[in-house]
Amino acid sequence: MPKHPPEPAPRSEAARYEYAGLDRLLHERARLSLLTSLAAHPQGLVFNDLKRLCGLTDGNLSRHLALLQSAGLVEIRKDFHRQRPRTTCRITPAGRGRFAAYLEELERVVRDSAAAVRLPRRALPSTS
Amino acid sequence: MPKHPPEPAPRSEAARYEYAGLDRLLHERARLSLLTSLAAHPQGLVFNDLKRLCGLTDGNLSRHLALLQSAGLVEIRKDFHRQRPRTTCRITPAGRGRFAAYLEELERVVRDSAAAVRLPRRALPSTS
Numbered sequence: 001m002p003k004h005p006p007e008p009a010p011r012s013e014a015a016r017y018e019y020a021g022l023d024r025l026l027h028e029r030a031r032l033s034l035l036t037s038l039a040a041h042p043q044g045l046v047f048n049d050l051k052r053l054c055g056l057t058d059g060n061l062s063r064h065l066a067l068l069q070s071a072g073l074v075e076i077r078k079d080f081h082r083q084r085p086r087t088t089c090r091i092t093p094a095g096r097g098r099f100a101a102y103l104e105e106l107e108r109v110v111r112d113s114a115a116a117v118r119l120p121r122r123a124l125p126s127t128s
Numbered sequence: 129m130p131k132h133p134p135e136p137a138p139r140s141e142a143a144r145y146e147y148a149g150l151d152r153l154l155h156e157r158a159r160l161s162l163l164t165s166l167a168a169h170p171q172g173l174v175f176n177d178l179k180r181l182c183g184l185t186d187g188n189l190s191r192h193l194a195l196l197q198s199a200g201l202v203e204i205r206k207d208f209h210r211q212r213p214r215t216t217c218r219i220t221p222a223g224r225g226r227f228a229a230y231l232e233e234l235e236r237v238v239r240d241s242a243a244a245v246r247l248p249r250r251a252l253p254s255t256s
Contacts, residue, residue, distance in 0.1 A: 018181075029150045099241070103245060112164050113164045116167035117167050
């Protein structure tokens with residue numbers, strides 16, 4: 001009999017739950033929070049409103065904004081409003097695109113997980 | 129006129145996008161992947177099957193499993209099968225409960241984000 005190499009599992013099954021599209025830059029909780037806020041406010045949010053919406057401290061907000069800005073996902077504009085300095089943050093078109101792609105994978109996670117947590121225990125054949 | 133303290137914003141609006149329920153232990157990508165796999169296979173998965181489903185290396189899988197085990201979310205059983213050592217991983221009832229709670233918050237993120245990314249640009253009033 002001819003020898004066959006072991007059959008690889010089809011890719012879709014092989015790493016069924018890998019979720020490679022869960023981009024670490026976007027998946028981190030504070031940045032996910034920031035991007036959702038900014039996507040919901042396409043004309044931008046001033047620093048203090050963004051801080052409040054995301055429940056972040058000044059330092060954390062600055063740090064995560066800097067990361068998103070250096071990746072081109074967010075733009076930050078500084079100007080004056082009623083003679084006081086004002087910082088406005090906006091999601092860029094690239095940021096919106098990358099967030100939409102991330103969101104597709106996140107929706108897949110939610111579908112898979114929701115199906116899984118609704119399974120009755122011992123519903124599946126044992127691996128023993 | 130009596131002085132009033134500044135009115136706090138209602139909690140729901142104050143940190144509308146904070147997502148405090150995104151438990152860091154469960155939100156990390158590899159652990160989210162592990163928990164989804166294990167929730168979908170309530171009778172357990174052997175180490176190599178879990179590794180394949182999650183697309184993880186031996187080292188990463190061991191490290192993340194140890195974290196989940198020490199938090200009581202996963203249990204790990206070692207025995208012999210066909211005279212070879214075998215490691216089987218299962219999600220615990222506590223793990224399933226905590227994963228379900230996390231998932232509720234994740235579903236909220238997806239709803240908010242999906243609504244936000246579908247917004248046309250300049251749909252909302254400017255903050256200027």
